[in-house]
Amino acid sequence: MNTSSPLLPNYLAGRWQTGSGPGALLRDPVLGTELVRVSNGGLDLIEGFAFARDQGGRALRAMTYAERAAMLAAAAKVLQSHRDAYYEIATANSGTTAKDSAVDIDGGLFTLGYYAKQGEALGDVRFMLDGPAARMAKDPTFQSQHIMVPTHGVALFINAFNFPSWGLWEKAAPALLSGVPVIIKPATATAWLTQRMVQDVIDAGVLPAGALSVVCGSSNGLMDALQPFDVLSFTGSAETAHVIRSHRAVAAQSVRVNIEADSLNSALLAPGTAADSDVFKLLVSEVVREMTVKAGQKCTAIRRIFVPAALYDAASQAISAKLAGVTVGNPRNASVRMGSLVSREQLDAVQAGLAQLRAEAEVLHDGASHTLVDADPAIAACVGPTLLGTRHPDAARVLHEVEVFGPVATLMPYASLDEALALIRRGQGSLVTSVYGDDPAFIADAAIELASSHGRVHAISPDVAALHSGHGNVMPMSLHGGPGRAGGGEELGGLRALNFYHRRSAIQASTAALKRLGAA
Incomplete structure (x- = not known):
């Protein structure tokens, strides 16, 4: 392999890191020319996940939904300013026409902007009420109120090759708006566009440290780094989905998983x-x-x-x-x-x-x-x-x-x-x-x-x-996902997308205490 092609760095544990070894070579699918290489060999995934979980998660949860929405809007502006470069990468790495590149690139930017507006409407709060309070007895003094709070974990995205931009932002936007840090593992064949978008947002400094990470190359070891309060979203084949569902993180630790697989x-x-x-x-x-x-x-x-x-x-x-x-x-x-x-x-x-x-x-x-x-x-x-x-x-x-x-x-x-x-x-x-x-x-x-x-x-x-x-x-604003062989998952659907990144809990307390939550 010709190793003269540049090796794209990964962003993990709050810093740019170049993987070891020659890495996987990405080619222009039309011309056959070499483009870039990707590798995550030698990266300390446990350290990287812990950094995102602890520092990134803590910083995001300290913000309100409206503040995180403003953060998404700022990221969208950064990406818009580099839009021409993304089109060039898409043509070279995915072999798409300008019109088809727009489906991926502009579709991703539109989705990011949509969730920025949705989050702004949620206001300056750090959790969401889930329905009205319910009496626990005849006397209304003691009631139950369900709330939704951000999970104290990371969101790992293992994505498909066909939408390196939209596939990133349609998942990352609701996750970040929810207050959950994101680690993205793009499909190797088209990882360049995803890596470049993450790089531009990181370099612009519009997100807290640890809020967004990208790991290019092999997926080996990624699921081993997951912990019980993390979530995983996968888009790809039904065969790989079966492997994911049988992994210890899902089967034993109950890591929440969303799957999008084959669909006729x-x-x-x-x-x-x-x-x-x-x-x-x-x-x-x-x-x-x-x-x-x-x-x-x-x-x-x-x-x-x-x-x-x-x-x-x-x-x-x-x-x-x-x-x-x-x-x-x-x-x-x-x-x-x-x-x-x-x-x-x-x-x-x-x-x-x-x-x-x-x-x-x-x-x-x-x-x-x-x-x-x-x-x-x-x-x-x-x-x-x-x-x-x-x-x-x-x-x-x-x-x-x-x-x-x-x-x-x-x-x-x-x-x-x-x-x-x-x-x-x-x-x-x-x-x-x-x-x-x-x-x-x-x-x-x-x-x-x-x-x-x-x-x-x-x-x-x-x-x-x-x-x-x-x-x-x-x-x-509409649901994306499907039952059966389509994976059984759900994404998007407006604010419904935030449910995947939140934990529901019932608070049983006095009416006076629940009023402090904005309920009862």
């Missing part, structure tokens, strides 16, 4: 829809967007498309026609609409997954038909969008079990709405599903039926065509 998200077109209707066109446009934004590397991307059986051929032709016009290649070329996957390893994984799906499906639009623009197929991790289809989704197994994390989706017809709902549920729990129709009654009924197996139901009708945020866009 769906799109459902209403029965009786006409092929020339606005609703049909909305479905087609959204499917194409979800397949191609960030080259399909979104945990919320549409993977299965359910349409009335009579519209299978029409949907196949319409979606394929739009996909055929998507230019793929070097994001530095202004004509390119879809950039690359994050690495050649990810390209291999997508191709292997496609082979699995093709055993049960026909190819409706072949991604191999796309000629790469300004990119060498022998070097670049670029792949064209592929639309698969099956006329017998009820007989399929792999199509309802395997998620290919790239620009791949499968079209499936249904004979009745009940059949469509049953097929969607075969995904065994997903982050999001979207329904397309112009009948409010259908949308409401379908949403209720799908809610138990999805963290979010996104309904698109002609009256909100210009307003909706998009099937795959995660907005901070």
Whole structure:
């Protein structure tokens, strides 16, 4: 390995530290050129966690919610001033177009700003009341009041490679607002952007020492440093999630854990829809967007498309026609609409997954038909969008079990709405599903039926065509997470996100004492 590429420092125990050894090399996924290296070899993780837990946590808890909100606003200003540099890093390290980089970078900044405003509204208090006081007996003198206080631990984030900016700030914003210090372990493949953002905020001095740390490279030993009042949030594969849940920190010490794992998200077109209707066109446009934004590397991307059986051929032709016009290649070329996957390893994984799906499906639009623009197929991790289809989704197994994390989706017809709902549920729990129709009654009924197996139901009708945020866009005011195979976790959802970083306790005391808490 060429070790001339710079080694990014980690920030732990209140100081910048360079890991030992050559580290892992990050490459440009389009050009194949070497960028930077990351390593946390030799770092004293126990010391670093203790510093964050003790000094960072103490300093944050001494502040009110409003003061911590002002701290988030200051961090957002720092990040905004370096925005151009982040776009350059995203293009080089993630292979994304400027539009796709914005989903990650500007999405992260928006979320940070959102929680700054939410925290300001909480005011100058250091804990939250949870509901009204309740009498313990007929005499109201003795009552019970539930309160929410920040946990006296650290928040460890083990993140995925697809959102190095948003994945950091959508977790860190509610944690810091809650008064809990953050230790972020970014996915190695795209760690550069996360590390740079943390560096800019640390260097600006807008956070207390120990409030924010970053450890790049291997995740070995991180969970061993956790203690009972710490919390852990993980985004990644179901396989790794299983390892995390079985770790002693979770199994024996009851470290609170939030998991976001695999998700076979769906799109459902209403029965009786006409092929020339606005609703049909909305479905087609959204499917194409979800397949191609960030080259399909979104945990919320549409993977299965359910349409009335009579519209299978029409949907196949319409979606394929739009996909055929998507230019793929070097994001530095202004004509390119879809950039690359994050690495050649990810390209291999997508191709292997496609082979699995093709055993049960026909190819409706072949991604191999796309000629790469300004990119060498022998070097670049670029792949064209592929639309698969099956006329017998009820007989399929792999199509309802395997998620290919790239620009791949499968079209499936249904004979009745009940059949469509049953097929969607075969995904065994997903982050999001979207329904397309112009009948409010259908949308409401379908949403209720799908809610138990999805963290979010996104309904698109002609009256909100210009307003909706998009099937795959995660907005901070709505819940992000999902049951079953999606991990069973919950993030965001406005101030609901703060619950994960707080501990609930019942204070049983006299009415006079509870009044001191602002209750009773």
